[in-house]
Amino acid sequence: xxxxxxxxxxxxxxxxxxxxxxxxxxxxxxxxxxxxxxxxxxxxxxxxxxxxxxxxxxxxxxxxxxxxxxxxxxxxxxxxxxxxxxxxxxxxxxxxxxxxxxxxxxxxxxxxxxxxxxxxxxxxxxxxxxxxxxxxxxxxxxxxxxxxxxxxxxxxxxxxxxxxxxxxxxxxxxxxxxxxxxxxxxxxxxxxxxxxxxxxxxxxxxxxxxxxxxxxxxxxxxxxxxxxxxxxxxxxxxxxxxxxxxxxxxxxxxxxxxxxxxxxxxxxxxxxxxxxxxxxxxxxxxxxxxxxxxxxxxxxxxxxxxxxxxxxxxxxxxxxxxxxxxxxxxxxxxxxxxxxxxxxxxxxxxxxxxxxxxxxxxxxxxxxxxxxxxxx
Numbered sequence: 001x002x003x004x005x006x007x008x009x010x011x012x013x014x015x016x017x018x019x020x021x022x023x024x025x026x027x028x029x030x031x032x033x034x035x036x037x038x039x040x041x042x043x044x045x046x047x048x049x050x051x052x053x054x055x056x057x058x059x060x061x062x063x064x065x066x067x068x069x070x071x072x073x074x075x076x077x078x079x080x081x082x083x084x085x086x087x088x089x090x091x092x093x094x095x096x097x098x099x100x101x102x103x104x105x106x107x108x109x110x111x112x113x114x115x116x117x118x119x120x121x122x123x124x125x126x127x128x129x130x131x132x133x134x135x136x137x138x139x140x141x142x143x144x145x146x147x148x149x150x151x152x153x154x155x156x157x158x159x160x161x162x163x164x165x166x167x168x169x170x171x172x173x174x175x176x177x178x179x180x181x182x183x184x185x186x187x188x189x190x191x192x193x194x195x196x197x198x199x200x201x202x203x204x205x206x207x208x209x210x211x212x213x214x215x216x217x218x219x220x221x222x223x224x225x226x227x228x229x230x231x232x233x234x235x236x237x238x239x240x241x242x243x244x245x246x247x248x249x250x251x252x253x254x255x256x257x258x259x260x261x262x263x264x265x266x267x268x269x270x271x272x273x274x275x276x277x278x279x280x281x282x283x284x285x286x287x288x289x290x291x292x293x294x295x296x297x298x299x300x301x302x303x304x305x306x307x308x309x310x311x312x313x314x315x316x317x318x319x320x321x322x323x324x325x326x327x328x329x330x331x332x333x334x335x336x337x338x339x340x341x342x343x344x345x346x347x348x349x350x351x352x353x354x355x356x357x358x359x360x361x362x363x364x365x366x367x368x369x370x371x372x373x374x375x376x
Contacts, residue, residue: 007073010038014046014095020152022134023141024095028149031090033076038067040093047137049094056138067091094145096137100209101153103129106164111219113369114169117177122222124179126168128190128213132160136205139321143204163200164193164211166366171196173368173375179218186213203324 012034014024026032031051041064042048048060052069070076070089080087111123132153134140145151171193176182182189194211201208217223295304298312305312321331325339338345352361355369368375 006077009035009073011041012038012067012093013041016097018152020101020154021150022097022101022153022156023137023145023148023151024097025149026093026095031092033071033087033089034067034069034091034093035071035073035076036067036069038069040065040067042095045097045099047096047098047134049096049137049141050091051094052091053089056142059138067093094137094141096134096140098134098137101132104132104153104157104160106130106161106211108165112165112169114172114179116179118180119178119218119222122179122218124216124218126165126213126216128211128215130160130164130211131209132201133207133209134205135202135207136321138205139324140205143324160201164197166362167196167200168193169368170366179216179222182216189213203326205321 012026014026016024040048040050040060042060042062044062046062048065049056050058050060050067069091071087071091076087076089077085105127106129107127108125111125114122114124116122144156171189175189175192176185190211190213194208197208197211295306296309297303298305298315301312301315303312303314305314324331325342325344327344328339328342330339330341332339353366354361358369360369362369
């Protein structure tokens with residue numbers, strides 16, 4: 001990368017060979033002496049965050065950019081003699097991967113407690129996958145990456161898994177009364193859980209694009225009780241089943257007797273695919289959509305704004321997020337000590353909730369205990 005030379009300017013770029021890196025710093029080991037006029041090349045699936053003198057100065061989108069520092073070739077080395085030829089004007093660049101990271105696993109390590117309206121207190125295991133994307137690079141680096149040289153999905157997957165499981169327990173306790181009717185609501189449940197988790201993910205500059213539930217399984221004894229109930233339902237509707245089979249047999253016999261009209265039925269069967277194909281072709285040709293413009297949406301007033309805008313032209317809300325208030329989620333400036341909306345100190349961290357019944361720790365904002373299922 002040319003970050004350790006004395007004379008030449010740097011040409012900074014980065015490629016992710018593993019497909020798992022969320023962020024990568026140049027230089028990888030510590031800070032550097034990036035010189036005035038260094039060139040930074042960002043790909044369309046990346047963002048670049050420039051740190052100078054310990055602060056995030058600018059976030060860059062795709063393209064080629066010229067960096068401006070106080071480090072001048074040769075001259076800075078001479079002036080840095082009191083510091084053992086190490087310039088005090090430290091600079092580094094973080095490359096952030098903006099692609100969608102797919103097939104990340106989530107699931108319950110230990111069964112979570114759920115109060116079922118028909119089966120009582122049961123412990124459930126749930127598994128699935130989710131997709132992740134970085135939407136605020138500066139906030140992501142300041143809140144999660146810190147000073148690490150590289151940051152991968154492996155380092156964040158365990159924490160996000162615990163957040164998903166906690167909110168899963170809360171959302172399930174609010175919306176589901178019994179697990180007997182759960183499988184038919186998997187899609188609806190997944191969409192609602194994604195909306196519930198957006199606030200937790202956005203505090204770190206992340207977006208949960210999709211979440212899929214592969215299975216929600218109760219203990220073996222509860223599964224046996226569900227199987228017994230399903231068998232009772234089969235025997236209860238046995239008369240309806242026999243009636244349906246008799247009707248199907250009569251219909252088939254009538255088709256055999258009317259074999260003279262079978263040619264017409266065959267012709268109609270051959271015509272139907274062409275009729276449907278013509279119908280769908282016409283509907284597709286009339287519903288062509290124009291290509292979306294290069295715009296984004298303000299996170300506060302929801303109005304469309306230019307994708308590279310740093311402030312919303314409608315409400316003035318800051319779009320380039322350096323850090324957020326842990327209380328109300330307000331976007332804060334670099335030097336803010338207190339939130340301008342709720343007055344909470346910026347450095348104050350959210351506290352874990354203690355269950356009054358069993359004393360176990362849960363995430364802040366939890367509505368149900370993961371261990372005993374008690375509602376706060």
